[in-house]
Amino acid sequence: MTTGFEHPERVQFDAEGYATDTRAVRAGQERTPVGEHSDPIYPTSSFVFSSAREAAARFGGEEEGMIYSRFTNPTVHAFERRIAAMEGGERAVATSSGMAAILSLGLSLMQQGDHVVCSRSVFGSTVSLFDKYLSRAGILTTYVDPTDLADWERAIRPETKMLFLETPSNPLGEMSDIAALAEVAHKHDALLVVDNCFLTPALQKPLELGADIVMHSATKYIDGQGRCVGGVVVGREAEMEQVFGFIRTGGTCMSPFNAWVFLKGLETLPLRMRAHNDAASQLAEWLEQQPGIERVYYTGLKSHPQHELACRQQKGFGGVLSFEVKGDKAAAWRFIDATRMVSITGNLGDVKTTITHPATTTHGRMTPEDRARAGIRDNLIRFSVGLEDIEDLKKDLQLGLAAL
Ligand SMILES: *Cc1c(COP(=O)(O)O)cnc(C)c1O
Numbered sequence: 001m002t003t004g005f006e007h008p009e010r011v012q013f014d015a016e017g018y019a020t021d022t023r024a025v026r027a028g029q030e031r032t033p034v035g036e037h038s039d040p041i042y043p044t045s046s047f048v049f050s051s052a053r054e055a056a057a058r059f060g061g062e063e064e065g066m067i068y069s070r071f072t073n074p075t076v077h078a079f080e081r082r083i084a085a086m087e088g089g090e091r092a093v094a095t096s097s098g099m100a101a102i103l104s105l106g107l108s109l110m111q112q113g114d115h116v117v118c119s120r121s122v123f124g125s126t127v128s129l130f131d132k133y134l135s136r137a138g139i140l141t142t143y144v145d146p147t148d149l150a151d152w153e154r155a156i157r158p159e160t161k162m163l164f165l166e167t168p169s170n171p172l173g174e175m176s177d178i179a180a181l182a183e184v185a186h187k188h189d190a191l192l193v194v195d196n197c198f199l200t201p202a203l204q205k206p207l208e209l210g211a212d213i214v215m216h217s218a219t220k221y222i223d224g225q226g227r228c229v230g231g232v233v234v235g236r237e238a239e240m241e242q243v244f245g246f247i248r249t250g251g252t253c254m255s256p257f258n259a260w261v262f263l264k265g266l267e268t269l270p271l272r273m274r275a276h277n278d279a280a281s282q283l284a285e286w287l288e289q290q291p292g293i294e295r296v297y298y299t300g301l302k303s304h305p306q307h308e309l310a311c312r313q314q315k316g317f318g319g320v321l322s323f324e325v326k327g328d329k330a331a332a333w334r335f336i337d338a339t340r341m342v343s344i345t346g347n348l349g350d351v352k353t354t355i356t357h358p359a360t361t362t363h364g365r366m367t368p369e370d371r372a373r374a375g376i377r378d379n380l381i382r383f384s385v386g387l388e389d390i391e392d393l394k395k396d397l398q399l400g401l402a403a404l
Pocket of ligand 1: 099100125195197218219231
């Protein structure tokens, strides 16, 4: 973009050599000649050309520039550049939701006959997408224990194109060794895709550990205040160009308004993640000492079976913890209903703390047998720790404990 500035290097930021926190605040912005300090928003569906020749050159890809907001929009591109800089990827492609990100990856990078090996502890809709819809395109999925490297290896076939995982998983915090799985994937010419929704680049950088692609539901921590639905994929230019091609045609694109909200979210993401992490760490340890609690799941606890891997792979443990209360489903419901301040909702990654009963909500569509296999017990409660005062959060949890 022409800047019109006497010293463009002074107002256009080059992220090279800068830390993640700095990139969160500054990377990706291309200032217009008016010199706006904050990011502008471009709510326009199309862009105009100065001549028929120019229009033809843009559509033909011979000249760079904006065309139509399904696939080119400056606000969306600014968000893509910023998250790519934070994850350490060559390029990002924004999508209308986290699910649209996975759908777009699946349909752009695979074809009929290809195979996916997927952690069995991924977001419920991810499983539905693979089993109900990608299967219709002849792309089949095998599920494995995310923590067991040998299980991943055994599931790989000659036609395996993608390994897909979330670490730490939701809601039990099971972990996969990203570096080890990247090696496995590459030995078999497959791509390792990591859903980095729970830790974000503030606390975990899968690409640096060898993963090929990172994806996000931007709806969660990237927004951080529960306003917009969106997603993004980040990786190398070659694969991202394929994903971009799908978005351009398939229309799974992000709106400029949402991109602007996510851009603003990224600016405070590292700060928020540290605060979520600190509060969740304190509460996890506190909960572990409460008599009404059977078990706490949080990768930051020394009692977590993969705590050592968590310390090696992550820069923090995140803001989501889960715990089993002593008792059954009724006890878990009594606990939830006795709290006063925290929000009873399925969402997470918000400044407002949320409390969820996975067995009857987020994991309610699974059969009881599948749920048991996944370790989602009826007395399990998920807690996404927000930014309220920690003593107030303890007070609310104490109300729950007293109701057991
Ligand atoms: C919410 C979520 C998704 C899906 O994202 P949407 O934005 O709701 O479509 C995918 N993966 C994880 C880990 C999630 O938490």
